[in-house]
Amino acid sequence: MNKSIKAISAAAAVLAIIICAVLIIRQTHEDVMSKEAVVKKVEASYEGEITNVTQSKDKKTYDMTLENPKGTYFIKADAKSADILSMNRIKAMNPSVMTEKEAEQLALERVPGTVKKQTHQNRVATYTIQKKDGKTYEVKVDMQAKAVVSADQISGKDQPKTPITENEAKTIAERETSGTADDADLEESGGTLIFEVDVDLPDDKEATVKINAYTGKVANIVYED
Template sequence: MKTKKWVWVSGAILLVSLLLIVWFQWLSPSISAQGLSEEEANAVAIDQYAGDIIRTTKTHDEYQIEMQIENGIYNIKIDAKSGNILSLKQLEKAKEQPVEPKEPPTNTEDGSQSESNDPTTQDPAPKENTVITEQEALDISAKHVNGLADDDTELHQPPDQAPYYLVEVEIENGEEDREAIVQVDAYTGEVKSVNWED
């Protein structure tokens, strides 16, 4: 009889101990994880992508940073606890410089009109849509995320859309090596998006 009682008491103590361990592990990340402040998240974005912060918003577990970078406006998602960049997506392309109006023809002494010989006012030859090389896509991707591009690159040519490359890039950071898939427009060489793999 005493043995059964002892087994029941031991089992109850073991069960309570396990429940306490599980409860503390569930509660402890929310107690111990302070997470990033808005300033720290902005610093991560600026450190990774040189540009100007337009707006920063925070949800429960991530910061969304709208940022003006050289070739457009991007939305950057950063994990609020670890500071890892989760994704980069282009929202708007950079505005092109306005084209100067062409000078009107001038009258010559004999009354005929002549076109300006200024090469800056000449119409450029029409450009064909040419696809950048795979090596150019690798170089653009590696430079964009400060990593090492993998030779395993794919050119995608969906119907009714501009072709693009998907390039795998590895970022070596000690124990926290990360990989990103970078989408590069095959005509312009612009980075369209960056998706970070876990």
């Protein structure tokens, strides 16, 4: 009889242990957040997108892969709270390099005008830009840093070939004075090249017309007695 009681007691004890274990496991599983909920919480806290999620065998953590512009990260999160237990970058992204069009736009924002020449060496793009006032600048853009590294005015002797010719300057002077252009000299004035055109007027008088050699605009007209 005693043996039977002992056997029943042992079986009851084992059953109780099993029931407790089941309850503990059930309670543990009930406390665990869903994969979707954890992903939502992590993405709300960190820039980027979760591309892969797996739950650990003991159901206590989630292993996730996060990708953003800075790289790829391996994240281990608590399954109950979604708190980040560890976060390691496993792959760094190379900084994006500007396109030539983007670099040109950046150069024009610094020096508004017309691009006359463009060269590209390594990661630096160099632009020769002529402003409306005829002044010319050399603008260098670091395409990787996405920044203008220099914007220097080019002296008159180093400026590129003028966009108007001597004959065009004479034509402009004749149009402005209704006279006949005699001679045209190209001179530097205030860092800008100027055509000085001598014009014979119908009344046997003369005039000197100063014309911006880059824009073709008349800067000044001096009438002589």
